[in-house]
Amino acid sequence: MAHIRLEDLSLSFPVLHGGSRSLKKTLLARAKSTVAAKSGAVGGRMRVSGNSAEVVEVQALFNVSLTIAEGERVGLVGHNGAGKSTLLRVLAGIYETGDGTLDIEGDTHALIDPNAGMNGELTGRENIQLFACRMGMGRVATQELEQDVEAFSDLGAFFDLPVRLYSSGMSVRLGFALATVPRSRILLMDEWFMAGDQKFQDKARARLESMVDAAEILVVTSHALSILRQWCTRIIWMEGGEIRMDGPAQEVLDAYEAALAVTPV
Numbered sequence: 001m002a003h004i005r006l007e008d009l010s011l012s013f014p015v016l017h018g019g020s021r022s023l024k025k026t027l028l029a030r031a032k033s034t035v036a037a038k039s040g041a042v043g044g045r046m047r048v049s050g051n052s053a054e055v056v057e058v059q060a061l062f063n064v065s066l067t068i069a070e071g072e073r074v075g076l077v078g079h080n081g082a083g084k085s086t087l088l089r090v091l092a093g094i095y096e097t098g099d100g101t102l103d104i105e106g107d108t109h110a111l112i113d114p115n116a117g118m119n120g121e122l123t124g125r126e127n128i129q130l131f132a133c134r135m136g137m138g139r140v141a142t143q144e145l146e147q148d149v150e151a152f153s154d155l156g157a158f159f160d161l162p163v164r165l166y167s168s169g170m171s172v173r174l175g176f177a178l179a180t181v182p183r184s185r186i187l188l189m190d191e192w193f194m195a196g197d198q199k200f201q202d203k204a205r206a207r208l209e210s211m212v213d214a215a216e217i218l219v220v221t222s223h224a225l226s227i228l229r230q231w232c233t234r235i236i237w238m239e240g241g242e243i244r245m246d247g248p249a250q251e252v253l254d255a256y257e258a259a260l261a262v263t264p265v
């Protein structure tokens with residue numbers, strides 16, 4: 001049975017080294033008042049590193065423990081910098097779990113970066129062929145993948161031009177079409193996957209929904225609460241790197257929306 005278990009995970013990023021004393025003082029003073037402001041906060045906690053007084057670090061996650069069982073569709077909500085994307089990256093294995101433990105049963109697929117693995121000098125088609133080669137796919141499977149991505153991304157002649165010439169929206173089309181091909185038991189998804197122009201978004205939504213239906217566990221981060229209400233059975237509300245509330249989707253989203261209504265953003 002697929003599951004995710006995370007115990008006492010804390011993760012911080014160094015953001016300022018040495019010298020700049022006045023900047024360090026300003027950052028720490030600001031951080032103190034931001035954390036105190038609770039739901040109106042932005043970003044993780046800032047503190048002077050325990051190892052070196054010369055390093056200021058952002059505590060992106062702090063003592064996070066959770067268990068996600070098969071069949072659960074979990075949405076992550078919270079203010080900007082609350083730690084949602086960092087948590088998603090930990091679950092995807094992109095960040096190491098320095099403190100704490102992570103136990104995952106089931107293969108994961110992370111829809112986090114639309115341009116992951118893309119080479120700007122190669123054309124869209126060549127990038128797809130390179131991906132197929134890395135995945136050890138045979139000739140027929142590669143051709144099918146190429147046709148699928150070409151049709152879905154709808155890039156016309158640009159499919160055969162170098163990716164560095166694409167607009168950001170065109171890159172999203174190619175990245176999305178490719179990233180949504182593999183199927184896995186655990187699907188981790190950042191909200192940019194719901195972006196794009198309206199025509200593409202409608203097509204993308206249908207493709208995503210079939211992926212979500214096929215996955216055994218979904219963890220998605222989004223500020224689009226209507227999508228979370230539609231897709232999720234459970235919501236984890238993050239605040240300053242910690243879990244503020246975790247429970248049934250409707251209950252947590254109602255509480256979150258009520259907090260947003262009384263807190264100027």
Ligand SMILES: Nc1ncnc2c1ncn2[C@@H]1O[C@H](COP(=O)(O)OP(=O)(O)OP(=O)(O)O)[C@@H](O)[C@H]1O
Pocket residue numbers: 013014015042043044045058059060078079080081082083084085086087
């Ligand atoms: N690579 C990094 N280096 C330094 N600090 C980082 C890095 N990634 C994230 N942070 C910091 O960690 C904290 C949590 O960031 P994270 O991206 O997880 O927030 P988020 O909840 O996804 O925010 P948003 O809703 O704005 O996308 C923030 O204070 C951010 O500044």
